[in-house]
Amino acid sequence: MLSTLHHPPRRLSRFFPANNKPRHFHTKPVLSSSQPVTDQSPSSTSPPESQILSIRHSLLSREVTATQLAETYLSRLKLAEPQLKSFIHVSNNVLKEAQSIDDKIKRNENVGPLAGVLVGVKDNICTVDMPSTAGSRVLENYRPPFDATAVKKVKEFDGIVVGKTNLDEFGMGSTTESSSFQVTANPWDISRVPGGSSGGSAAAVSARQCVVSLGSDTGGSVRQPASFCGVVGLKPTYGRVSRYGLIAYASSLDVIGCFGSSVADTGILLSAISGHDRLDATSSKQVRVLQISVSQEVPDFTSQLISAALLESKPLKGLKVGVIRETLENGVDSGVKSTVLGAVSHLEELGCTLSEVSLPSFSLGLPAYYILASSESSSNLSRYDGVRYGNQAAAEDLNALYGDSRAKGFGSEVKMRILMGTYALSAGYYDAYYKRAQQVRTLIQKSFKTALDENDILISPAAPSAAYKIGEKKNDPLAMYSGDIMTVNVNLAGLPALVLPCGFVEGGPIGLPVGLQMIGAAFDEGKLLKVGHIFEQTLQGCRFVPPLIADGIPQ
Amino acid sequence: MGSRGLLLLKGAAPKHHIFNNTKGSIFSSKMPTRYYYYDYDYNNRTRNCSTTTTRSSLEPPDVPRLAQTARISLTPHEVEEFAPKIRQVIDWFGQLQDVDLDSVDPALRADSETGYLREDIPKTFKNRESMIAAVPSYDEPYIKVPKVLNKE
Secondary structure, eight states: OTTOOSSOOOOOOOOSOTTSOOOOOOSSOOOOTTSOOOOOSGGGOOOOOOHHHHHHHHHHTTSSOHHHHHHHHHHHHHHHHHHHOOEEEEOSOHHHHHHHHHHHHHTTOOOOTTTTOEEEEETTBOOTTSOOOTTOGGGTTOOOSSOOHHHHHHHHTTOEEEEEEOOSGGGOOSSSTTOSSOOOOBTTBTTBOOOSSSHHHHHHHHTTSSSEEEEEESSSTTHHHHHHHTOEEEEOOTTTBOOTTBOOSOTTTOEEEEEESSHHHHHHHHHHHBSOBTTBTTSOOOSSOOSOOOSSSSOTHHHHSOOGGGGGSOTTTTOEEEEEGGGGSTTSOHHHHHHHHHHHHHHHHTTOEEEEEOOTTGGGHHHHHHHHHHHHHHHHGGGOSSSSSSOOOOOSBHHHHHHHHHHHHSOHHHHHHHHHHHHHHSTTTTIIIIIHHHHHHHHHHHHHHHHHHHOSEEEEESSSSSOOBTTSSTTOHHHHHHTTTTTHHHHHHTOOEEEEEEEEESOTTTOEEEEEEEEOSTTOHHHHHHHHHHHHHHOOSOOOOOSOOSSOOOO | OHHHHHHHHHHOOOSSOSSSSTGGGGOOTTSOTHHHHHHHHHHHHHHTTOSSOOOTTSOOOOHHHHHHHTTOOOOHHHHHHHHHHHHHHHHHHGGGGGSOOTTOOOOOSOSOOOOOOOOOOOOOOTTHHHHHHTOSSEETTEEOOSBSOOOO
């Protein structure tokens, strides 16, 4: 198995820059007695293994059946769900689909690389046999007549869609609190938000309610919840994954992304869903494809990841890493900052050459992002008029039908963003807002390009803080928006970014995870995954398994 | 409502002048870019005496009017609740007016390849029944809506 470490790396001694608080590692987590958690001995801080490869191994060696696996996950899902509320809908077909995989294996037929893998799907990604609401009343009970291309590919590779995960309505939010249906809790502390907008997908993987999940990332909606929930989140390059069937929010920024409990799983899921699609003109035919491939019978991911023996010393020798200065300045929680600086030291230990880079237009990215996103949403969401699908209000005339259907269907945050976007796009205002924001986007693209010409990857925190309390920022839009500062610029530039847990800060029963963001050049996901994998496999003293897990984790 | 929504926006030019100085009243899409900077300098001087960042050059959002344009029937309570929040965010958007963007081209999206438009050949969607099943009010072969014309 690729992740087995035969030679544990030497202890890292230079983790703490002189003026920073020590990191809060939890080698012996304090457990809340009400939560049955297995396998939490100190020796269990071994690096995360690929669940996908481990499932494949167990299935093909007949150690376990897909049905047994699915039952384990489903029972854990159901146990955790009353507290977490990660899912808006759970599929009724999971066991049936698992059975058909078992039948194939029995008949010695080939099974796809995602065989038996339970995949959560964010509810703004269309699924033909399940509701797809985007977290909005306007689409309550809506069943799309087609699968999104990403979902279709998951199914083609024999993955099992376990259900639809909760989100901020149409992806507009950073906490999952603005879902019209329910508030999802953070598995590390159920009084806190899981982040958003893909909070359900992140919480579900964190609590092992599914193996991997799909999310979407318009301004950080995969990466920030990955950070809050202590899982790996990947935002691919704009154009890497088809968006056919992704319910549009801001089309110049939206991408479908992946969550996993290890870098390997996240990469395998990404390679499953990547590629050009004739139904999405923005999807790339880029020949510089992912170095990982799942198109063959057995994923050859292992060949791309560094084998255990190579991890002994300096496996990342010569890799140039730029630390984005603006992301560690004022406004960043001191615990987050010191944890990320600890990760910087870890990268140095692995042989990377670290330097500081400055992106002068960084702070402009936030208002530019919100202008573009709200403007595009006002246009994209004009389709929800109650006429062809979605909920319709009873009305005397057509204009009242539009107005009332939309008034009843949309929540407050969505209404406000549509109104702001309507303002910014109004005749005479376009040049002052939308066009200016697009000009800022050019500046940001250029500054990233310069920084990535000089560095292999750039790093920053994934969010300025760890998960905060439910309700804490709900009524202050600017406070909520400012939490997206670490991620929105990457969407404006269309670059790929990987977030992986790198440590803890104090909070909740056993601490709260902190995510490190690694940003790469366009279509350079392969490098991010390789660096992320080595980072993850050599990180010591951290185990990113939340207290809220109903039973043991099948390894 | 897709394309119609956009047309509505274009047609919804504010009746008032965009700039409250005389130069600005000729604001149009054809106005040379440097006008902004002229205006920006002007504003900057006036703004020196105040720390609040009210953008005097652009009218603040009129929430009921925006709601009408966006076809969302708001309750008076919602107008009251949203107006200060929207104004706060729009005001915050205004910081981009202070940035020197002369000669910077706008970027429509990420700098990735485009041009994979498929041939414009109609194809029959297979799952037609499921699509029709989603229509709230259907009377073969029509989608029904209430009356379109309003006497007012």
